[in-house]
Amino acid sequence: MTDLQFDGLGAAFYPEQQPPELIPEYIERLAEAGLAFVRMAEFAWDKLEPAEGQYDFNWLDKVISLLDARKIRALLCTPTAVPPVWLATGNEDMYPVLDNGKQLRFGTRRYVCITSPEFRRTSLALVRAMGRHYANDKRIIGWQLDNEVGGPFCFCPRCLNLFRNYCRERFGSISEFNRCLHTHFWGQALQDFEQIPFPTDYQSPTLWQIYHQFFSKTVIEYYHQQLQELRVCGVTAPISTNMMLTWYGYDHREMIKGMDYACGDYYYSASPFGDFPVGEKEYGNDFAGDAFLSAYLQGLKPETNIRYQEFQCAPEHYTWYQPVPNEIRNRTLTQIALGADHICYFRWDCCLSGAERDAYAILRSPHHPGRNFAEIKALSSELAMMKEDLNGSRPQKSDIALLYSYESQYDFGENTRCPDLEGPSGNGYAMFLCRQFRALANIHCRPEIVFPDGNFSSYKLIIAPALYILSPDMIDRIRDYIRNGGIFLFLPPSGIADEFGTLFPTPPPGPLQDIFGMVVTGSGRYNEIMGKVKLVSCCPELPFQNLNVNRWLDEIAPQNGTQVLATFAGQFHQNIPAMTCHKYGQGKALYLGTWLEREEMTSFYSALLRYLAMENDVPQLPAGVYAAERIKDMCTLTFLINTTACMQKFHWQNREITLTPFDVKCIRTVSDVHEGGIKRN
Ligand SMILES: [Zn+2]
Numbered sequence: 001m002t003d004l005q006f007d008g009l010g011a012a013f014y015p016e017q018q019p020p021e022l023i024p025e026y027i028e029r030l031a032e033a034g035l036a037f038v039r040m041a042e043f044a045w046d047k048l049e050p051a052e053g054q055y056d057f058n059w060l061d062k063v064i065s066l067l068d069a070r071k072i073r074a075l076l077c078t079p080t081a082v083p084p085v086w087l088a089t090g091n092e093d094m095y096p097v098l099d100n101g102k103q104l105r106f107g108t109r110r111y112v113c114i115t116s117p118e119f120r121r122t123s124l125a126l127v128r129a130m131g132r133h134y135a136n137d138k139r140i141i142g143w144q145l146d147n148e149v150g151g152p153f154c155f156c157p158r159c160l161n162l163f164r165n166y167c168r169e170r171f172g173s174i175s176e177f178n179r180c181l182h183t184h185f186w187g188q189a190l191q192d193f194e195q196i197p198f199p200t201d202y203q204s205p206t207l208w209q210i211y212h213q214f215f216s217k218t219v220i221e222y223y224h225q226q227l228q229e230l231r232v233c234g235v236t237a238p239i240s241t242n243m244m245l246t247w248y249g250y251d252h253r254e255m256i257k258g259m260d261y262a263c264g265d266y267y268y269s270a271s272p273f274g275d276f277p278v279g280e281k282e283y284g285n286d287f288a289g290d291a292f293l294s295a296y297l298q299g300l301k302p303e304t305n306i307r308y309q310e311f312q313c314a315p316e317h318y319t320w321y322q323p324v325p326n327e328i329r330n331r332t333l334t335q336i337a338l339g340a341d342h343i344c345y346f347r348w349d350c351c352l353s354g355a356e357r358d359a360y361a362i363l364r365s366p367h368h369p370g371r372n373f374a375e376i377k378a379l380s381s382e383l384a385m386m387k388e389d390l391n392g393s394r395p396q397k398s399d400i401a402l403l404y405s406y407e408s409q410y411d412f413g414e415n416t417r418c419p420d421l422e423g424p425s426g427n428g429y430a431m432f433l434c435r436q437f438r439a440l441a442n443i444h445c446r447p448e449i450v451f452p453d454g455n456f457s458s459y460k461l462i463i464a465p466a467l468y469i470l471s472p473d474m475i476d477r478i479r480d481y482i483r484n485g486g487i488f489l490f491l492p493p494s495g496i497a498d499e500f501g502t503l504f505p506t507p508p509p510g511p512l513q514d515i516f517g518m519v520v521t522g523s524g525r526y527n528e529i530m531g532k533v534k535l536v537s538c539c540p541e542l543p544f545q546n547l548n549v550n551r552w553l554d555e556i557a558p559q560n561g562t563q564v565l566a567t568f569a570g571q572f573h574q575n576i577p578a579m580t581c582h583k584y585g586q587g588k589a590l591y592l593g594t595w596l597e598r599e600e601m602t603s604f605y606s607a608l609l610r611y612l613a614m615e616n617d618v619p620q621l622p623a624g625v626y627a628a629e630r631i632k633d634m635c636t637l638t639f640l641i642n643t644t645a646c647m648q649k650f651h652w653q654n655r656e657i658t659l660t661p662f663d664v665k666c667i668r669t670v671s672d673v674h675e676g677g678i679k680r681n
Contacts, residue, residue: 010037011348031070034380046084131233209501212410242309262300265310288441299449307342317359337628337639339395393632407469439601483585517562517582522555533570544607554593
């Protein structure tokens with residue numbers, strides 16, 4: 001197991017994009033800012049291998065030495081996101097074909113088809129050469145595989161062949177393929193695997209599901225080859241890849257297996273999880289959106305703290321948002337409070353041209369450090385004082401989790417059902433989960449994210465919103481979890497289709513209806529013709545006031561022995577069961593047949609936790625102020641985070657606390673008794 005430390009702060013540095021005479025000055029500024037590391041070589045394939053097989057590490061070695069002289073460590077990237085022009089030249093079949101039939105060309109990022117043999121051969125040879133050169137170099141503190149791995153989804157003839165082979169191997173016979181994908185609609189049954197088209201030419205949600213599963217496997221297979229190349233060379237420094245959260249092109253949980261930690265990029269002003277419409281982004285009150293990303297990353301690899309390999313600290317070129325004073329500190333300490341051990345700002349140095357010319361750098365020139373530089377420098381000193389306590393500390397645990405399924409995400413990514421599940425770049429599913437997360441965070445009860453193969457037994461309550469796809473394994477795991485005492489809550493549309501995306505022959509929740517003690521006999525979006533519809537509790541222990549229903553309504557038929565906890569009430573909805581509870585084994589299976597607006601969802605979850613006797617000691621914090629803890633042995637670091645532009649005064653554990661706008665205070669407590677166990681905030 002690789003030894004993972006609290007790295008603190010660093011920045012992405014691109015010496016290959018700078019005139020050589022400026023490099024010492026850029027490094028001098030790094031040292032002045034107190035940064036512990038830089039990330040390099042991300043797009044430097046052309047410099048590291050100017051012609052095939054001719055590797056040049058001299059320039060990088062010199063920079064690493066200059067950095068080392070100032071005690072700054074290096075994290076290296078495998079620069080495979082942008083192959084050099086010599087590789088592109090004459091290799092026409094390397095260009096990916098997009099869903100509109102057009103090819104990407106040299107000059108963009110990720111302009112290669114991941115299945116190109118030439119790309120694989122040359123890129124893996126470069127990774128091997130880098131691994132051999134730097135394996136034993138103790139100045140290298142880690143590796144990033146590629147950059148923002150993902151698309152493009154490729155529809156080239158070679159990928160089509162591989163897709164057919166994948167189907168052949170998976171289904172064995174074309175009749176089995178037809179049976180599983182239910183191809184009888186529109187006479188789409190096939191007679192031979194060679195007739196399988198891409199889903200772009202064959203309108204079928206099931207073929208999209210299978211294609212996504214194929215694409216995910218293909219992408220992961222390649223990056224695990226990169227990982228293996230470095231390991232074989234003897235690289236012991238931690239290795240991961242920086243994920244674009246929560247882009248749905250591949251299964252992040254599978255990707256991170258074998259890697260040392262989960263790692264993401266963090267551009268809050270471009271995040272789809274923000275609380276503000278795109279283009280109207282403003283700072284503040286978005287702790288929940290940020291905490292959701294952190295929880296997502298942590299769920300990918302719960303055993304190690306998370307890291308950010310790109311972290312916004314300057315305007316990015318979509319929203320041109322310059323952080324207000326104290327914001328970089330606030331954003332950084334928030335993510336550290338939530339469990340990050342490594343914050344790599346994007347980016348240190350400015351490139352004077354190129355696709356990202358207009359944005360991003362902390363320094364436009366090393367001669368003119370500005371306000372962002374000063375804020376990072378002060379924060380470095382502050383963190384240096386806390387490093388000992390932070391090193392080895394873990395974020396607090398929660399006993400509530402949201403279940404995240406890539407298969408469901410793939411399905412919603414391609415098949416729009418209603419606006420609540422739509423989102424940019426297929427992120428609608430993740431945004432839908434984030435709404436549940438936000439409602440719980442509002443009552444200071446941040447859930448964790450658990451994936452289908454995660455450790456269910458560490459949670460008292462698992463909430464599965466829109467778990468559309470249920471694989472046989474998932475069915476068994478949910479059944480076992482509830483039987484053994486877990487509480488499981490479904491939100492629609494859940495339990496609809498099997499692992500191929502084919503509907504179950506029984507109504508939702510499909511094969512789990514005996515566990516849930518009910519079936520959904522009808523469902524759909526709210527329509528204004530229905531008039532006012534309310535969700536009414538019919539259980540005194542579930543104490544919410546009548547809540548407005550204006551999104552979605554399921555019509556639930558409970559079985560004998562299933563308790564109805566709430567009903568719909570409206571002109572066309574008189575006492576229709578809306579929420580049920582069925583005891584199974586030692587646990588409970590809950591079903592809520594609607595979605596609620598944000599505020600009302602918060603009221604609902606507040607009542608639900610009381611019903612389940614899982615109420616939290618809600619900390620008395622002003623609106624917009626949040627607490628998050630990191631714990632090591634007897635020492636607890638409590639971060640009190642002001643996400644507002646106002647001064648906040650309040651009492652916290654018998655102390656008077658004052659937080660200036662966007663301030664964060666860290667309170668260190670050492671207890672005689674190890675609190676351990678579960679703590680929510
Ligand atoms: Zn391809």
